Amino acid sequence: MQFKRYSLRAASLVAALLLAAHMAWAAEPFKIRDIQVEGLQRVEPGTVFASMPLRVGDTYNDEKGTASIRALFALGLFTDVRLEINGDVLVVVVEERPSVAGVEFIGTREFDKDMLTKAMRDIGLAEGRPFDKALLDRAEQELKRQYINKSLYAAEVVSTVTPVERNRVSLAFTVIEGEPAKISEIRIVGNKAFSESTLRNLFDLDTGNWMSWYTKSDRYSRAKLNADIETMRSYYLARGYLEFRIDSTQVAIAPNKQDISITHNVTEGERFVVAGVRLAGNYLGREDEFKALVSIRPGEAYNADRVAETTKAFTDYFGRFGYAFARVQSVPEIDRSTSRVTLVLQAEPSRRAYVRRINVAGNNRTRDEVIRREFRQYESSWYDSDRIRLSRNRVDRLGYFSEVTMETTEVPGTPDQVDLTMKVVERPTGSLTLGAGFSSSEGLGLTFGISQQNAFGSGHSLGLQVNTSKINRLIVVNTTDPYFTQDGVSRTIDLYQRVSRPYYYEDSYALETVGTSLRFGIPFTERDTVYVGAGVERTTIVPGTYLPVAYQNYADQFGYASTAVPLTLGWGRDNRDSALVPTSGNLQRATAEWSTFGEVRYVRGTYNYQHFVPLTKQYTFAFNTDLALGQGIDGRPYPLFKNFYGGGLGSVRGFEAGSLGPRDSATGLTYGGPKKINFNVELQAPFPGAGNDRTLRVYTFVDAGNVYGPDDPIDAANFRVGGGVGISWISPMGPLRLAFARPIRQFEGDRIQYLQFQIGTTF
Template sequence: MAFSRALLLSTVRPSLSLATPSALRPSILAAALAVAMHAAPVWAVEPFVLKDIRVEGLQRADAGTIFGALPFRIGDTYSDEKGAAALRALFATGLFKDVRLDVDNDVVVVIVEERPIISSVTFVGLKEFDKDALTKSLKDVGIGEGQPFDRALADRAEQELKRQYLTRSLYGAEVVTTITPVERNRVNVTFTVSEGEVAKISDIRITGNKVFSESTLLGQFELTTGGWLTWYTKTDRYSRTKLNADLETLRAYYLNRGYLEFTVDSTQVAISPDKQNISITINVTEGQPYTVTAVRLEGEYLGKEDDFKALVAIKPGEAYRAETVAETTRRFTEMYGAFGYAFARVEPRTEIDRATGRVEVVLVGEPSRRVYVRRVNVAGNTRTRDEVVRREFRQFESSWYDGRRIKLSRDRVDRLGYFSEVTIDTAEVPGAQDQVDITAQVVEKPTGNLQLGAGFSSAEKVSLTFGIRQDNIFGSGNYLGFEVNTSRYNRNIVVSTVDPYFTVDGISRAIDVFYRTARPINSQGEDYKLVTQGGAIRFGVPFSEFDTVFFGAGWERTQIEAGVSIPNSYFLYREAFGDTTDSLPLTLGWQRDGRDSALVPTSGLYQRLNAEWSVALDTRYLRTNYQIQQWIPLSKKYTLGLNAEAGWGKGFGGRPYPIFKNFYGGGLGSVRGFDQSSLGPIDVTGAYIGGNRKLNLNAEFYVPVPGSGNDRTLRLFGYLDAGNVWGEDEKLSLGDLRAAAGIGLSWVSPVGPLKISYGQPVRKFAQDRIQKLQFQIGTAF
């Protein structure tokens, strides 16, 4: 009887080789079970009570794993159904490549053959991807050191690796998986990669266009053919996602010029036999241009049709423009939202007359229902505290939904600069049709900033500045900065901290502690320096959503340290007031920032006004500074930046204006092409001593770097600077202005905005010092 039982089970034992894909196991097992069912009348095992269970073939796996998977225990009644269930359970663990059950005198013997354990996973020929990242990702899906080997998983990993190479235009990449058995039933898994060369776009053609030239249309694309800079931009690498984005840009280009029926008929992407060159052909139908004859409103507009009509950006008599239609629908939706209608819909409908080329735009408004906000949530902030985001919100919980306040809240959170992306999601509350939840979804970004600057001149040779700051230290929203200047003539150490919410009402507090030494540039070798130490505290009061007024007070001690020689003006001031001067300056300032971006501005206006008034101790003076910047987008690619800055200082109370508070001009942040701080009055000893008045005028014209597409983080610019500094006894005359012109490169580098400029003075005087090559990191002008 024991023999017949064993023979029965042998007919249903599955045996899988190492190369058998796991996906085939269920079918093999099903076939084996089918054989068992047909053989059951002859070889079926009669149910019996188990006296014992034995396990054979274990090497590394724990016996408890097997006993835990079995559907029977000692003392249970064993049957064919339980035996089949045991086979399925043991194979499902993934630890075994073969499992058998034998019955011997009411004892079930479980005979297993363990899967090999992966001893190592290595990559050969890998260059495009990081090995450590790939090793970790493979381990997450079951291919890793110490895990049971599964050929099917290894095959899938090989296919996924190939697919990743395709996303990087490496169409000739080949991946071969090698399994090498080693001692103690282990295997080494090796992925040998032949990456080949990157397939590059050799040709992009547009057919069917008649109104606009092919070069004009291709100028809208991010994808390009090979150029001298595509090694950096990688815009000559084919990507289906990027091509789709370019096709949408092409549609928008036509729709914004009246071609309402423009279509992309087909797109063909061909790759050369050697998989190195890609050719793209786009077939389009332009259709005819349409002119808007009228704009009509239909639907429910809350009895405020006149208010909605005032928001219409579509102008009858002009060509149909999709962007103005979209802008109008956006304004309508925001207007509905301002009244609490969070789910309002505005559908633009066009009624075209092909015979006359005219179109009437119908805006159908449906406000839906009014709702209020139940809860405001914050998500995605892995480092920044919730309160830092919440305190910027102008939409409050348990109040009516207000689309304008929500947009303002999103903009305020975005302007913090702590997040690379800020989105607002609105979700209905289940079971309550008049309530919604608002979620601010943010994506954290590094908020540390490293600032470096350098200049080359015959006077200072190489001057370096270094600064490090953290805009969101410990996720609190507070600022902490440390600046060091190692210039030969100007050295300083400054520590600053800012709490933007010193009070719950949004009043900010800033504290500065500084120690500066300065040796003004001269031509006669004077040996002296200015040592200034002190601190200041100031507060910022938001008077509106865009305007902030600053006020504060500080203490400064300035010491004029004389060496072998000293400029006459400093000597006279030192003789009259001593070598150490204490000041108690009060500060007042105002700022408004309307730029679209602080790093790569293309539009908007920025203004700031600062005043410093010393009212006590050894000095009495007023020092003011005003700056205004205007950024003008001339087109999608070209931007004009204008900057003007003026400073003025005056002594009061019978005291002269302190010479150590003078303005300086020339060099970075002033008039490029001239040596740093070399403009303005010159002492009788030949030293550059600055002045109490200054004027800077700057213009920069930005263009894309050829071959970089529309990448705004890397741009060329031409500049024209003019300015000067005047002393207290000098007449302010525009005829004294120095001017320089030049070219440069602007790049938003990983350590901050970098500018390299080379300039040539176009208006200079005999005593001026020239510095043609300059670069800086971390500043705008």
């Protein structure tokens, strides 16, 4: 049979198109009786047929042939495509791209290999995917860029493609990371008012010290450099240098790619003093109210922080009346002859707006309702900046998010409406608490606690505490529903069992307590919460050796087992700027407990006050006090098993936990008392070499306090006093505090404990 065989061949899509457009001859149009595909290995024939614009029964021409080649190349599955005509049969001959057999990373210590494998998969280089040399080159360059971001400028990345059986290739990225480039010099040129060392101390980047292995402050980072530049600019602008500018910043890398030098060229300008402040524009007829918000003081040096504070206060005050788009600008009128400046605060309230919709973004685990119930700005109501700020702060105080921001956007086509978007960044809300202490009498005592503040994204908290000490054993299970009612009343349920055995011996006496309690938290204001509750507990004095006389007398009079039904009332207010690393504000808590039912009758109360004062950006002064008092009622003595204890972390450091207070005359054992008083002061400072890093700090402290019996007067002459130094570290497992303390004032028989640490406490 006579037939003609024509071929259109292309090494690439461009070559195919050129060949089709410029070939010297063309195939005669014909009706396609059949289409055959040759060269397929892994690609399904249906993929080829579905991509081509030609079908059996169509009339073939060169234009349709070119379109078919273009469509098949666009799949990215083939390195070569050609069309052959065998009579009235169209034969599609393809050469498949090799597939990726695997991706391997060699020498990558700085990055996790699983993370790199995922990154390669995201860009298309993964096992089973078609191999693309362009993607390989892009991946190699991106990997080099990531190493540069980590100051590893000497890193070398070489990609290798190894053919394997069945038209596959194995990819390997071989990396020689080298040593990270470090900052060897930071220079500031043009400074006159402040010394170079003073300015360098403001920076997060430095030339390194003995703590650089932790802070990595000597590793160059563009983001940190920009932050340092802004810090220096703010420092000058806050001290009167209105025209200060940074002319240029040069970052130079030595030929060995190991040393980096940074040079800032600055022009300070003159120092200006504020001559006066003037209001201009539309202030809604409330000029006197706005003037009260001005924090800029004539006669003082120009301070950009005060100016920003004032303009923000003006904008927020406009927002209280619904003016979401108010613009406030500070326009300086400079008199260079006297180095004085008059600030004109120009205001334009624009138009009043109300909130159409409030969106929530970033909460992948936390339910929307958990966030929305904290809002105080509502949809379809007037825009109120105070309520918006309060909403943001309430969500932030939940503790479920590392970052909370609120964005305002205009509604297109509706100038008097805005949409609000609250963006959150979730953080792990589970916490692990570990504690330990060692003493000659008790040995090593361990405490363990685990809690989840946002269980299953519901906002509920679940907790478990366990103490494995041979002397004091404890297990507590609790759960809190922060919105038991729609009005924000919380509910907490506790189940607990405590066993206190003062000696290791199995036949020594013990105190066993089993109980449960139910508490409700009622929010009276945005900052004040009142707690009410009730509980039932059963306490048993287990007879044994070394039973104190006081306990024996109590058991003889009221029995070895007794039941109490305590009613509780509490109040709390938290004004701290951070619950994790507070630097300002205060925390107050007060509780009262009253048992009028059962065999045990008593009343007792506690009060805790913490206050934080920022001395500078790096130093914080902290003060803490704990007061407690108990009294028996209805003619019954205060129950000994409700006594307070002192000593150790959270009390008087340097003394063994629970060792302060009255002692049994026969055994010398401390059994606590109904009166307790503690005072703690701390000076918190940066860890040497850690710079401005607030996750690692040192502190020095002085503690004083004691526990007193029912008939003992509270006398400061009997205070135990301890002092020392410690380390505070926000570790991956939670806040860790390590204290080394020595008694400053001690008495005969006191049990000393020099080293104490705990994970999971903040003071």
